[in-house]
Amino acid sequence: MVLTILNAKARPAQVRAWVQRARADMPEIKDVDTFARQVRAWWQDINPAWQKLSLLMVKKMGPWTFMDVPGQNGFLNVLICLKWWRERINKESEEWKDMLEDILWVLRQMNR
Numbered sequence: 001m002v003l004t005i006l007n008a009k010a011r012p013a014q015v016r017a018w019v020q021r022a023r024a025d026m027p028e029i030k031d032v033d034t035f036a037r038q039v040r041a042w043w044q045d046i047n048p049a050w051q052k053l054s055l056l057m058v059k060k061m062g063p064w065t066f067m068d069v070p071g072q073n074g075f076l077n078v079l080i081c082l083k084w085w086r087e088r089i090n091k092e093s094e095e096w097k098d099m100l101e102d103i104l105w106v107l108r109q110m111n112r
Contacts, residue, residue, distance in 0.1 A: 010045040012038040014084065015077050032088040036095060039081045043099065046078075047106070078103060 012035060014027035021027075029035045082103060085096055 010038070010042040011077070012042060012081060015081065018080070019077075026084060026087075029084060029088050032085065035081075035088070036085055036093075039085055040095070040099060042081070043078065043102070075107075 014029060014035065017027045018025075082096075082100060085099075086092070089096065
C-alpha cells in the first residue's frame with residue numbers, strides 16, 4: 001500500500017504538531033499573520049507548476065491528480081489550515097476570502 005500525502009516541505013508547523021497528536025486539539029497559533037503567510041506559501045508550493053505564475057494563482061485547466069489526495073494526510077490538511085486561520089481572525093479578511101475561493105476553485109476542478 002502506497003501512502004499518498006501532499007508535499008510537506010512548506011507545510012505550517014502546526015499541521016505537523018496536529019498530526020503528531022493524532023489530530024486532537026487545535027494547535028497553538030501565536031501569530032495569525034505569520035500562520036496565514038505560511039498557509040499561503042504551502043498552498044503555492046503544493047499547486048502544480050503550470051498554476052503558479054506569480055504570488056496570485058492562475059485559474060487554468062490542467063491535471064490535478066497529484067493534489068487529489070483523500071484522507072487524513074491529504075487535502076484535509078489544507079482545509080483544516082483554512083479553518084484554523086478563520087477561527088483566529090475577528091472577521092473574514094480579504095486574504096482569507098481569496099484563499100477560500102482559490103481552494104474551492106481547485107476542488108471544483110478536481111471533481112470534474
